[in-house]
Amino acid sequence: MTTLTDRTGLTVPQVTWPTRQGDEWVNVTTDDVFKGKTVAVFSLPGAFTPTCSSTHLPRYNELASVFKANGVDEIVCISVNDTFVMNAWLADQEASNIRVIPDGTGAFTDGMGMLVDKSDIGFGKRSWRYSMLVKDGVIDQMFIEPQKPGDPFEVSDADTMLGYINADAKAPESVCVISKPGCPFCAKAKEDLNAAGMAYEEISLGKDASLTSLRAISGKETVPQIFINGQHIGGSKELDVYLAK
Incomplete structure (x- = not known):
């Protein structure tokens, strides 16, 4: 398995993502997403997959107002999927509080040291599951899932991230x-x-x-x-x- 790298303290990779916005192609750069902002990022193996759809993305979407109240400007989900898949997944999830970034070529994920081979389940190169808090393009903290078989989901969740930002933050009632x-x-x-x-x-x-x-x-x-x-x-x-x- 690829050795995963904690990049806390380093800048995020500089890439340009082709995205589909309405009927237009729009290039989105790393600076567009991160420059001058505090951004909570979570990355996952694939759109429409079980844990990603049932828990990972929905909980970040649910806690968005609390993140905002605690200084987070935007919540971003990055996955090695194309822009059409990511847009369809966002619409299906009705997660209007999340910005999805399609890292279709895996360039950003590779630069993060998080690109892994999931060919054993037919995925090819995908992202290892992790989250990070980025301040003006610099990684303030990373939460990387333990490197063990399967798809562990223990530390990259929204509640762990919120607890790091403010241990006293109160999650809204369900x-x-x-x-x-x-x-x-x-x-x-x-x-x-x-x-x-x-x-x-x-x-x-x-x-x-x-x-x-x-x-x-x-x-x-x-x-x-x-x-x-x-x-x-x-x-x-x-x-x-x-x-x-």
Whole structure:
């Protein structure tokens, strides 16, 4: 296996990435991404792969507002994929808080000393999983996954990065609202959550889920049903009680 190099304290490699923005080709340089900014970067083996899609990217997207409040200007995901794949993955993930960079040739990843051979699973040359905090083009800190078989995911996660930036930073609560269109009680619950500064994910009956799913998850047949940090709060009245506390 390639020996991985911790480049903490060094500048990031100077490369130009061809990207597709709308119907146009736009070249993006290293300076465009990093110069004069504090950037949290995470790099992974491939778009649409399990860990990358289920955990790595979604958690960075979820914590974006906390990163911003703690001095991070942008969160960037770099992968050895082409720009069409990266754009499709970003749209599929609905991760609007993340900027994706397609390192299709692997030039940046190679310059970082993170290009590894994953031919055994049909990938060819890809990035080892890592994250880094970059300040004005200089790598302030790297978190490199341990060099062992498979695809370890232990230290390049968003929570580890946030803990490095500010150990006292508080992650937002995980809030889900099961609702349906035209429901006034659902509208009130969402207004109350917005007023409390609590971001939420909405699951809409008829679009994202069915009555069967609602009953199976909450044991109820009415909406809204609100869940916070894994706890079933209940409807809009129960939410009022929860927020009052």
